[in-house]
Amino acid sequence: MYKKIKRAMDIIFSGILLILGAIPLCIVGILVRITSKGPALFKQKRLGKDGKVFEIYKFRSMVVGAEKQGSGVYSGKNDARVTPIGKILRATSIDELPQLINIFKGEMSFIGPRPALTYHPWTYEEYTEEQKKMFQVRPGVTGWAQVNGRKEVEWPRRIEMNVWYVEHMSFLLDLKIFFKTIFKVFTNADNVNSTETAKRD
Structure with a gap:
């Protein structure tokens, strides 16, 4: 039941934010260009x-x-590939805002396991059956692993936390993740890769 309620909230809030934020989002897009x-x-x-x-x-x-x-x-501190405005976008997580489109389309949720690359840390086929449980829900803009170490956590441990989230998903847990995310964004905590995190156990 909560999954259905969660999807309904995703549609409503992403739609509202896309409408209210249309002009600011366009301005950011123009600045990037x-x-x-x-x-x-x-x-x-x-x-x-x-x-x-x-x-x-x-x-x-x-x-x-x-x-x-x-x-x-991997993107470390003072990465030369990051553009001047990109540093601001990353520090404030504004670069993630276009994912409101992904949420509205049903590809993502506000909260859930952060979506992995198709090839990193591994391809889908290389995950174990236990690890694949993280794919039972829509990926999120933020999640349990993001508020418990974010980019500092190695992938095996990150996946364990994602699986734990799927097995314990609830409104109260999502609310807890939401408020912890706000704190992380304002403090810019754990937002830089200091080590390679894709090592297997």
Whole structure:
């Protein structure tokens, strides 16, 4: 029952925020375009519910082709690939706002396991059956792993927390994650990859 209620809330709130934030979102998009070469939005294939692939939307905070430069999927402190405005977008998590579109479309939720890349840390087929439980719900803009270490947590442990979330998902837990996320955003805590986190146990 909660899954249905949660989806209804996702549609309502993402729709409202897209309408109210239309002008600010357009302004941010224009700033991204005029301050660095390339599109305003960054699109990337991610693993969604049931392992289905979808395109996640973000405001582009790096130079075009950043994934093929430097440290690849990892972004450390003072990463030269991050654009000047991208530093602000990342520090404030404003770069994540286009995911309101993903939520409205039904590809994501406000809260859930953060969607992994199709190839990192592993392909869908390489996850164990236990680990695949994290794909039983829609991925989220924020989640249990994000408020308990975020980018500092190695992937095996991150997946364990994602599975735990799926098994204990409730309104109160989502509310707790929401408020902890607000705190993380304002303090910019755990928002930089200091080590490689895709090592297996």
